[in-house]
Structures are given as C-alpha cells and as structure tokens.
Amino acid sequence: MTLLQVRDCTKQFGGLTAVNKFNLTISPGELVGLIGPNGAGKTTAFNLLTGVYAPTSGTIEFHGQSIAGRRPYQIAQCGISRTFQNIRLFKSLTVLDNVRTATHLHYKPSLLQTVLRGGGFHQAELETERKARELLERFGLSKFENYLAGSLAYGEQRRLEIARALATDPKLLLLDEPAAGMNPQEKIDLMDQINSLRKDFQVTILLIEHDMKVVMGVCERILVLDYGQVIAEGTPQEIRSDPKVIEAYLGDAGAAQQVA
Numbered sequence: 001m002t003l004l005q006v007r008d009c010t011k012q013f014g015g016l017t018a019v020n021k022f023n024l025t026i027s028p029g030e031l032v033g034l035i036g037p038n039g040a041g042k043t044t045a046f047n048l049l050t051g052v053y054a055p056t057s058g059t060i061e062f063h064g065q066s067i068a069g070r071r072p073y074q075i076a077q078c079g080i081s082r083t084f085q086n087i088r089l090f091k092s093l094t095v096l097d098n099v100r101t102a103t104h105l106h107y108k109p110s111l112l113q114t115v116l117r118g119g120g121f122h123q124a125e126l127e128t129e130r131k132a133r134e135l136l137e138r139f140g141l142s143k144f145e146n147y148l149a150g151s152l153a154y155g156e157q158r159r160l161e162i163a164r165a166l167a168t169d170p171k172l173l174l175l176d177e178p179a180a181g182m183n184p185q186e187k188i189d190l191m192d193q194i195n196s197l198r199k200d201f202q203v204t205i206l207l208i209e210h211d212m213k214v215v216m217g218v219c220e221r222i223l224v225l226d227y228g229q230v231i232a233e234g235t236p237q238e239i240r241s242d243p244k245v246i247e248a249y250l251g252d253a254g255a256a257q258q259v260a
C-alpha cells in the first residue's frame with residue numbers, strides 16, 4: 001500500500017527550476033529522510049506537499065487522492081502536517097494554546113452548538129484540552145503550559161512545534177530540520193523521540209535534516225536532492241558510499257565529511 005505518491009513533480013520560479021521531476025513513494029509507517037546541499041530544493045518539495053505551492057507540472061497523491069494544488073488547510077485536513085525550518089509558533093500565545101488551536105482542525109461545532117455552548121460544546125473543549133495536555137506531557141513540556149511560547153528555549157520551541165503538528169492527528173508528518181539549533185544532547189533525545197513517536201502515534205515521517213548523524217541515525221531510507229533532482233536513494237549505508245552524493249556535497253566540506 002502506498003501513502004504518498006509523487007510523480008515527476010516540477011516547480012519553477014520564473015526561469016529557476018527549484019524542483020525538477022521529483023519522484024517519491026512512501027508506504028505507511030516509513031521514516032524517510034530528504035537531504036541535499038543548500039538550495040537543492042528540499043523545502044520547496046515540502047511546500048509542494050503541503051500546498052504552499054502548486055506544482056508547475058506533475059502529480060501528488062495522498063491515500064490515492066490527488067492533492068496537488070490544494071490549499072494548505074485542505075491538505076492538513078487530509079492528514080499531512082509539518083514543522084518549519086524557521087520555527088513558526090504563535091509566540092504570544094501560551095504553550096498550551098499553541099497545541100490546543102491545532103487540535104481544533106477536525107472539530108467543527110455547529111453554529112447552534114457554538115451559540116448555545118451546551119454540553120456537546122463543553123465536552124469537545126474539554127477533549128481538545130485533554131489531548132493538548134497529553135501531547136505536552138509526551139514532549140516534556142507540561143511544566144511550561146502557561147508560559148508564552150516565545151519565552152521557551154530554542155530546543156523546547158522545536159519540540160513544541162512537533163507536538164503542535166501531531167495535534168492534528170496526521171498520517172504523514174513532515175519535519176523540516178528538526179535538529180537545527182539543538183545541542184548534542186538535545187539531538188540524541190530528538191532521535192529517540194522521533195523513533196518512539198512514529199510507533200506511538202502510528203505516523204509516517206519524512207524529514208529534512210542537515211545533521212547527517214541524525215539523518216543516518218533515524219532514517220531507513222534516504223533521498224538526496226541536488227539542483228532540484230533526486231540523485232540518489234537508498235539506505236543510510238548506500239547513501240554514505242554513493243560517489244554522486246559525496247560529489248554533491250564537495251562544496252560543503254563539513255557536510256561531506258559527515259556523509260563519508
């Protein structure tokens with residue numbers, strides 16, 4: 001069974017082809033990494049999958065349904081959720097409210113329920129609050145629930161973004177550089193969390209990450225983008241020894257060392 005099927009997806013910005021005939025197939029439960037040098041087209045690929053951009057050409061199917069060109073909220077309702085490279089929390093809302101607002105995605109009270117604020121309305125509100133608290137607990141953020149999100153340390157904000165993304169009950173979770181800005185211990189903890197949340201939430205994960213230790217440590221399969229094209233795909237072992245990958249990273253000495 002296929003969860004996500006991307007075929008020959010291309011995105012052009014004027015004369016620049018950011019993503020070029022991108023193909024990707026993901027089965028339920030997989031943990032897949034998307035890597036590549038700066039400007040390779042990784043974030044654009046995420047933006048195509050989440051409706052920020054419509055592809056110039058190509059198809060994207062999720063659960064067998066075409067989602068290419070749908071609005072971001074429609075895609076979120078289908079079951080794809082994401083975090084961002086530059087954290088995008090509601091910084092002046094509390095930690096709890098950041099997660100609570102996301103849990104509302106699938107909850108649509110009728111006008112009458114909202115106006116009357118009867119038993120059903122309160123029950124649903126209690127339920128979203130319970131679920132939000134459970135997620136905060138899961139990510140070690142309970143003690144901060146009444147803090148403003150913007151006051152959290154960087155690594156905590158990254159964890160809160162993941163908790164918020166999970167609040168929409170996604171089938172596919174896209175993580176854009178989850179380890180960015182984290183210290184070595186936070187990165188180790190993050191790897192454990194990614195592994196266990198996949199099992200506990202039965203969520204399929206596609207992640208972009210520059211930290212090769214993290215990518216190689218958690219992903220079963222990795223795709224490498226360079227100039228918008230997939231130049232390699234395989235297990236961490238295969239990717240590490242692929243000459244095309246090493247060559248693509250040659251301009252980035254630090255990353256090349258990590259890959260090899």
Ligand SMILES: Nc1ncnc2c1ncn2[C@@H]1O[C@H](COP(=O)(O)OP(=O)(O)OP(=O)(O)O)[C@@H](O)[C@H]1O
Binds near residue numbers: 041043085
């Ligand atoms: N909205 C846009 N308009 C014009 N060009 C864009 C736009 N978004 C991305 N690009 C260009 O598309 C190319 C791919 O960018 P993208 O951000 O997808 O790469 P990336 O692999 O995510 O890079 P990084 O690792 O640095 O985040 C780059 O040349 C970038 O400048």
